[in-house]
Amino acid sequence: MTGSTLLxxxxxxxxxxxxxxxxxxxxxxxxxxxxxxxxxxxxxxxxVIKRGAPVALLAIGMTLVIATRGIDLSVGAVMAxxxxxxxxxxxxxxxxxxALGIAGAAGLVCGLWNGVLVAFFGIQPIVATLxxxxxxxxxxxxxxxxxxxTFDSDTFAFLGSGTMIGVPVPTVIWxxxxxxxxxxxxxxxxxxxxxxIGVNLRASTLAxxxxxxxxxxxxxxxxxxxxxxxxxxxxxxxxxDANNAGLWLELDAILAVVIGGNSLLGGRFSILASLLGAMIxxxxxxxxxxxxxxxxxxxxxxxxxxxxxxVLQSPRFMPYLELLASRFKRSSVTRLEAxx
Amino acid sequence: xxxxxxxxxxAVFSLGAGVAxxxxxxxxxxxxxxxxxxxxxxxxxxxxxxxGIDLRFSDAQQRQENQIAALRSFIAxxxxxxxxxxxxxxxxxxxxxxxxxxxxxxVLLDRxxxxxxxxxxxxxxxxxxxxxxxxxxxxVSAANGEECRVVxxxxxxxxxxxxxxxxxxxxxxxxxxxxxxxxxQTGDFTRTRGKEVMESFLQAENxxxxxxxxxxxxxxxxxxxxxxxxxxxxKPGEDILVVSIDAVPDIFxxxxxxxxxxxxxxxxxxxxxxxxxxxxxxxxxTMPEKFIQTESKLYTQADDPAGEYEAxxxxxx
Numbered sequence: 001m002t003g004s005t006l007l008x009x010x011x012x013x014x015x016x017x018x019x020x021x022x023x024x025x026x027x028x029x030x031x032x033x034x035x036x037x038x039x040x041x042x043x044x045x046x047x048v049i050k051r052g053a054p055v056a057l058l059a060i061g062m063t064l065v066i067a068t069r070g071i072d073l074s075v076g077a078v079m080a081x082x083x084x085x086x087x088x089x090x091x092x093x094x095x096x097x098x099a100l101g102i103a104g105a106a107g108l109v110c111g112l113w114n115g116v117l118v119a120f121f122g123i124q125p126i127v128a129t130l131x132x133x134x135x136x137x138x139x140x141x142x143x144x145x146x147x148x149x150t151f152d153s154d155t156f157a158f159l160g161s162g163t164m165i166g167v168p169v170p171t172v173i174w175x176x177x178x179x180x181x182x183x184x185x186x187x188x189x190x191x192x193x194x195x196x197i198g199v200n201l202r203a204s205t206l207a208x209x210x211x212x213x214x215x216x217x218x219x220x221x222x223x224x225x226x227x228x229x230x231x232x233x234x235x236x237x238x239x240x241d242a243n244n245a246g247l248w249l250e251l252d253a254i255l256a257v258v259i260g261g262n263s264l265l266g267g268r269f270s271i272l273a274s275l276l277g278a279m280i281x282x283x284x285x286x287x288x289x290x291x292x293x294x295x296x297x298x299x300x301x302x303x304x305x306x307x308x309x310x311v312l313q314s315p316r317f318m319p320y321l322e323l324l325a326s327r328f329k330r331s332s333v334t335r336l337e338a339x340x
Numbered sequence: 341x342x343x344x345x346x347x348x349x350x351a352v353f354s355l356g357a358g359v360a361x362x363x364x365x366x367x368x369x370x371x372x373x374x375x376x377x378x379x380x381x382x383x384x385x386x387x388x389x390x391x392g393i394d395l396r397f398s399d400a401q402q403r404q405e406n407q408i409a410a411l412r413s414f415i416a417x418x419x420x421x422x423x424x425x426x427x428x429x430x431x432x433x434x435x436x437x438x439x440x441x442x443x444x445x446x447v448l449l450d451r452x453x454x455x456x457x458x459x460x461x462x463x464x465x466x467x468x469x470x471x472x473x474x475x476x477x478x479x480v481s482a483a484n485g486e487e488c489r490v491v492x493x494x495x496x497x498x499x500x501x502x503x504x505x506x507x508x509x510x511x512x513x514x515x516x517x518x519x520x521x522x523x524x525q526t527g528d529f530t531r532t533r534g535k536e537v538m539e540s541f542l543q544a545e546n547x548x549x550x551x552x553x554x555x556x557x558x559x560x561x562x563x564x565x566x567x568x569x570x571x572x573x574x575k576p577g578e579d580i581l582v583v584s585i586d587a588v589p590d591i592f593x594x595x596x597x598x599x600x601x602x603x604x605x606x607x608x609x610x611x612x613x614x615x616x617x618x619x620x621x622x623x624x625x626t627m628p629e630k631f632i633q634t635e636s637k638l639y640t641q642a643d644d645p646a647g648e649y650e651a652x653x654x655x656x657x
């Protein structure tokens with residue numbers, strides 16, 4: 001994708017993000033203030049890119065799954081499983097490397113389970129992943145023994161609350177993961193193949209794509225992203241909370257993908273746009289907390305903003321916006337000609 | 341032969357009943373949905389063992405029909421009394437009437453039912469508003485007349501602990517004009533949200549410099565918030581006072597480390613007062629009050645938090 005087509009693809013998301021930021025800064029003027037204290041950057045934008053890490057990571061995997069015309073409802077529960085596995089490993093005295101390995105492996109196994117159900121047994125993705133969404137939290141509770149499993153490891157906690165040259169580690173992780181997945185699907189033909197099985201699975205298979213393996217790989221990728229998100233969530237509070245880690249985040253991740261302009265019917269996708277979607281959601285969440293409304297309003301405000309965003313991005317509405325934009329351009333041109 | 345066995349069992353039964361009053365007590369527990377609930381089960385079993393009571397335990401796994409079935413089977417077994425922690429408030433009339441007909445006293449633990457009070461002996465529970473009031477009154481004395489801007493982490497929006505603990509705290513600080521709640525948001529009773537919301541409070545209140553105290557509706561949110569305060573470069577417990585409710589083991593670690601200041605106990609020992617009431621009832625027919633309120637004890641750094649942690653960590657929290 002060349003620079004200008006990429007910019008055109010993500011323009012709606014960039015505009016939305018800017019609009020949401022302006023909206024929040026009306027209620028909270030100090031929004032843009034970033035200071036450097038105690039070797040870390042501190043400010044609302046930093047909070048947004050740090051707190052948005054779990055949803056951003058989930059959105060990366062979810063984008064690919066949705067591009068295959070699937071959906072992965074299990075990512076929240078997989079986060080809980082992987083977080084619990086990591087905390088358990090640390091608690092048992094294994095090193096940080098082993099803990100990360102076990103958490104990553106748990107995520108890949110969960111993805112393998114989903115992928116096999118979808119690719120080999122032909123179960124509809126929403127049903128196949130619903131199984132793990134419900135059962136996964138139970139598995140996580142078995143690992144933690146039903147309590148909040150706390151651990152004492154500053155190295156592991158670093159992944160959740162540490163900083164690298166002032167930038168929060170969770171932010172570094174989601175940006176690197178985004179770049180990694182982006183390069184993997186766009187510097188190879190993989191992205192194109194994923195899109196093709198999303199558009200027409202049978203035709204792609206007939207054309208020689210090994211769609212089963214590719215589908216499984218995509219769900220495993222989603223599981224791996226969920227594992228990273230689970231590790232961050234667990235490291236952040238220095239404990240694995242099987243009941244609440246990643247609760248309802250699968251829905252936020254799907255929302256991020258949708259705000260990113262990706263179709264739930266599969267096909268063309270943009271990871272970058274989904275990541276912008278995740279940041280839009282997090283800016284709304286943080287903005288609501290800063291605005292100081294009573295908490296009864298939280299969900300209503302979020303819902304109203306999301307509806308407005310989606311309506312503005314809808315295909316029916318887009319032509320009006322473009323018309324408006326071209327008129328604005330024309331009028332500014334005429335004004336220039338008039339010498340204003 | 342059969343007759344002899346029956347006779348013998350009747351003899352044993354009446355002997356048991358004659359010696360120590362209530363010997364066999366049935367206990368229908370909701371399930372083990374939270375650490376506190378698990379601790380309540382453990383404490384109830386320990387209390388029964390200490391008093392030499394034969395406790396018949398039944399776990400309802402969050403379902404009322406299981407609880408009603410358990411109660412019916414306790415009645416059929418002819419237990420001396422029944423403890424029940426009702427999962428919902430409605431639908432208890434008929435099974436409670438059956439227990440009343442069999443003259444088996446029923447004691448409600450922790451939660452109430454909306455049946456007629458005549459159908460149960462008493463209810464043991466905590467007063468959520470009172471818990472909040474104790475926390476508020478502690479803060480009034482800790483602030484000692486100085487200006488104090490408080491941030492509040494609420495429980496899940498609309499839940500009765502969140503409503504009542506908020507109301508109680510506001511009552512507790514009502515007389516003190518120096519104390520003001522400046523920000524209040526829900527943290528959903530979880531550590532993650534407690535930390536996230538506290539981070540935004542710190543940002544919004546001049547990096548935390550304008551906050552004098554944090555009031556959290558449960559300890560878990562306080563534990564998350566304490567981490568947020570530390571990461572902002574402030575000292576929880578000194579720069580920002582921390583008071584919360586529940587008294588779970590982890591908050592005692594924070595108290596011992598000087599990072600929290602006070603917690604109000606929601607005691608898992610509901611069975612102790614229940615057994616006391618039953619003992620008195622069996623001894624001379626003393627009718628207890630219809631609601632026995634458990635003590636909402638305040639723990640501070642001065643109350644041997646390390647020791648309290650050791651005493652609680654194995655209760656199943």
